[in-house]
Amino acid sequence: MSNMRQRARARRDHRWAPRRMSDYLDGELAERSRTRLERHVRECEECRGVLRGLQRMLGKLRGMTPPSARPDPRAMAARVRDRLSQQPES
């Protein structure tokens, strides 16, 4: 492939790749697209940096306790106080 064609392909892939990174990291990209993205990321330092940043961020987010499972000490304290202040039902 001539240098000119290679540069044109690299420019096209540079516009195309970032929009597929999310699907790539979720394992939801078709094989052909995955190969194309991996080839571009090997060649392009900028896209490699973006993909690495996304990967690190998702690793951190997925290692965190989900918001729905986080304890809320203030709310818990308020509920305990409410229950304690309620008169037992007769």
Next chain:
Amino acid sequence: VAQEVFLRAWRALPRFEERAQLSTWLYRIAFNEAQRRLTKPAPPMAAPDPSSTDAEDPVAAITEATNLGPEARALDREFERALDRALSELPSDWRTAVVLRDLEGLSTEEAAAVVGVRQAAFKSRLHRGRMQLRALLEPYLEGG
């Protein structure tokens, strides 16, 4: 919000048709309740009760148990604060997508069902949200 969600779910349980998973159905109720509260005007703030400060309240002082050392815990807390700030800067559709998929751990299919949009539309919001979040959190992502 959680109490209201479970109350609504309990009342609606006879109408649950098992076409969706129970967890997806609960997330859907939570999502609707959160949307409803966000569109309501904020209630006036209650005056603090001087007899019950957090400092004196042993229950309020409970923190999440963790095996991390103090330095790692501080870094984690710093990242969590940065994440909260960054999430608050995202448009709500993008924020919802990131929270459901990446923090709550729902699949794309489940999260799209909770929000009530097609998977393709959901993926687009998720991708935009992730890209903006990555840019906002960049200083916290370097080196590992």
